[in-house]
Amino acid sequence: MLEREEIQYRGFRNIYDENGSAAGFEFCLRSTYYRGLWLSQIRAGRVIVDGEEFLADSGLVTWIIRGKEYTPAEMAEENKEMWPMNEVATIRVKKPGGLSQGFHDVALRWGWSSSYMPPEMENFDDSKESFAMMRKSNTSKRRMLIV
Amino acid sequence: MNYVPPKGPKRGMSIYSYSDLFSLGLTLEDAFKEMYDMGVHGVEILANSHIDGYPELTDEFLEKWHTLCEKYEIIPAEYGHWIDGRMWKDRMLTVDEAVEYLENDFKIAHALGFHCLRTKQTVINGTLDPVENWREIIDAATPAALKYDVVMLPEIHLPTVLEQKMVQDFVEYIDKTGTKAFGLNIDFGVFSPQPNPRTGLVRYSKPEALIPLLPYVKCCHAKFTSMVPSDDEYMFREEWIPYPEVIKILKDNGWDGWMMAEYEGKNRGDEAYLSEVLHEHQILMKNCLGY
Numbered sequence: 001m002l003e004r005e006e007i008q009y010r011g012f013r014n015i016y017d018e019n020g021s022a023a024g025f026e027f028c029l030r031s032t033y034y035r036g037l038w039l040s041q042i043r044a045g046r047v048i049v050d051g052e053e054f055l056a057d058s059g060l061v062t063w064i065i066r067g068k069e070y071t072p073a074e075m076a077e078e079n080k081e082m083w084p085m086n087e088v089a090t091i092r093v094k095k096p097g098g099l100s101q102g103f104h105d106v107a108l109r110w111g112w113s114s115s116y117m118p119p120e121m122e123n124f125d126d127s128k129e130s131f132a133m134m135r136k137s138n139t140s141k142r143r144m145l146i147v
Numbered sequence: 148m149n150y151v152p153p154k155g156p157k158r159g160m161s162i163y164s165y166s167d168l169f170s171l172g173l174t175l176e177d178a179f180k181e182m183y184d185m186g187v188h189g190v191e192i193l194a195n196s197h198i199d200g201y202p203e204l205t206d207e208f209l210e211k212w213h214t215l216c217e218k219y220e221i222i223p224a225e226y227g228h229w230i231d232g233r234m235w236k237d238r239m240l241t242v243d244e245a246v247e248y249l250e251n252d253f254k255i256a257h258a259l260g261f262h263c264l265r266t267k268q269t270v271i272n273g274t275l276d277p278v279e280n281w282r283e284i285i286d287a288a289t290p291a292a293l294k295y296d297v298v299m300l301p302e303i304h305l306p307t308v309l310e311q312k313m314v315q316d317f318v319e320y321i322d323k324t325g326t327k328a329f330g331l332n333i334d335f336g337v338f339s340p341q342p343n344p345r346t347g348l349v350r351y352s353k354p355e356a357l358i359p360l361l362p363y364v365k366c367c368h369a370k371f372t373s374m375v376p377s378d379d380e381y382m383f384r385e386e387w388i389p390y391p392e393v394i395k396i397l398k399d400n401g402w403d404g405w406m407m408a409e410y411e412g413k414n415r416g417d418e419a420y421l422s423e424v425l426h427e428h429q430i431l432m433k434n435c436l437g438y
Contacts, residue, residue: 001172004416034166035195041234079234085170085196115232115269122233 002030006140007106008088014098014146022098024060025049025146027106028088032135037112039065040079044072045109045126045138047093054093056126064090099146107141150188150220156397158432159189159224159405161368162197164425167416169196175211179219181422185429189224189405190216191265194252202248204255212259224405225332225366226261226297228252232269232278240269242284249288249299257295263366263405265332266299273346275307282320285329292328300332300365308337309352309360321363331360334368334409339387341372354392361402372412374427381434383427394435406432 003009011028031037047054047061054060056072063070065083069092083089091108109126114133121133132138160182165173175197182190194201199208216223230248232240240248249266256264268277268284278284285299292299303314314331321329337352357364373386381391397406408428414420 002170004171030170032167032170034163034170035193035229036201037195038231038234040236041231043236076236080202082195082201084199084201085166086172113231113233113236115234116229116267116275118270118273118275119233120273 002086002088005142006030006032006135007108007142007144009142009144011088011090012106012144012146015092016098021096023096024092024094025099026090026092027144028090029108029110029140030088031083031085033085033112036082036084038079039070039075039081039083040077041112042075042083043111043113043124043126044075045111045124047091048107048109049093049099050105054095060094062092064092101146103143103145105141105143107139109139111138148217148220150222152188152222153438154403156367156394156402156436157189157224157405158185158187158429158436159191159369159407160187160425161191161193161225161227161407161409163191163193163227164408164410164415165421166196168418168421171416173418176215179215179221181425182221183219185426186433187408187429188220188222189407190221191225191227191405191407192223193227194255195229198255201255202251204258209258216260223260225263225265225300225407226252226256226259227265227267228256229267230269230284239278242280242287245284246287246291249284250291253288253291253295253297256297262297263332264297264299265302265366265368268301273306274311274313275304276313277301285320289326289328298328298330298365300330302332302334302368303337304334304368305336305339306343306346306348306350308350309333309356314360318360318363330365331363332366332368333357333360333364334370335388335390335393335406336368336370336411338389338393339370339372341387354389354396357393357396358400361397361400364402364404366404367397367406369406369408369428369432371408371410371424371428374424374431381431383431385428385431390431391435394432398436408432
């Protein structure tokens with residue numbers, strides 16, 4: 001089962017390289033939109049953890065959907081694959097050392113295009129938190145613990 | 148299947164009503180079971196949402212689909228899909244690309260047993276007028292639609308109203324071409340005088356405005372947002388939409404088709420609330436229809 005929150009507690013963890021050193025972290029996201037999304041429809045924005053920003057085009061952020069890993073730029077070109085509404089995407093972020101033990105404020109700015117809605121409703125600007133059609137805010141966020 | 152659909156308006160269910168629970172793990176079978184409880188025999192699914200493995204149609208899903216329809220006496224009534232014209236950030240989908248997506252949907256819909264498709268077009272403004280080349284797209288998709296025996300139905304949905312030029316344009320297109328591949332889906336929300344939650348605007352059509360359109364209407368969306376108890380033979384009413392009047396018009400004019408229940412009110416993710424409100428709405432429709 002998935003959790004009701006957009007950012008899932010289950011799946012939040014540090015990731016390690018082959019030497020066992022923490023190389024970053026990842027978390028899982030579910031979509032609360034009522035339809036699956038073509039990957040090119042997704043507007044993938046920045047990840048913000050405890051105020052530290054990881055920009056979409058920084059090369060530090062990837063999305064894993066149905067077992068395949070994409071950079072946001074690759075997703076923007078992928079018009080045949082879909083993110084199902086009842087599956088999570090895993091957001092993976094490179095950060096040497098990973099996240100420290102304790103609480104972290106995790107946020108992701110993202111949106112999608114909806115071609116059947118007025119075009120002005122889908123303006124997406126990930127530089128600030130703002131209203132987003134059908135989900136009130138362009139920012140998913142959650143405070144979670146790392147062991 | 149023992150069920151034989153009667154002529155006339157029929158009660159259906161759009162799985163859209165279950166969206167908030169579906170994304171948490173509710174299954175098609177869960178929804179079909181409840182439809183069976185309520186004597187609902189027609190279903191609408193949304194391609195992008197409810198078909199495992201979409202945009203592929205897998206053998207597993209096809210088998211599951213037919214098994215479930217048989218078991219719960221469900222008839223595939225409407226297949227919801229989209230032309231995602233702005234799926235790319237920096238350019239519009241071309242006509243050829245749009246047709247490629249449409250053909251894939253026609254193929255899947257046909258294999259699943261659907262004839263009516265609710266085809267959402269790309270819109271260009273606040274009253275949801277379609278892209279200027281919509282005729283070109285529909286023309287180009289028509290041979291495939293005829294091949295797979297499906298009919299594309301744009302949904303007339305608030306803030307569009309029945310009097311809007313767009314609706315007349317669709318009707319003229321159908322009259323002029325004599326097409327069997329294009330028609331209308333009317334969302335009952337167009338009869339709601341409730342102010343738009345986003346803009347505050349009040350914009351709606353009177354039920355009588357439906358009458359001249361009925362020959363073009365192949366399916367309806369029985370939209371509802373708020374059910375209230377009613378101390379009369381209906382037992383419940385939709386707070387804003389005049390269901391008895393609308394359904395009487397459909398019956399009296401000999402309209403034959405499915406009305407897909409589409410719940411768009413509060414607490415859609417609360418399973419107890421959702422089940423109750425879906426039942427209330429079906430009671431209202433059953434009491435309007437007499438069956």
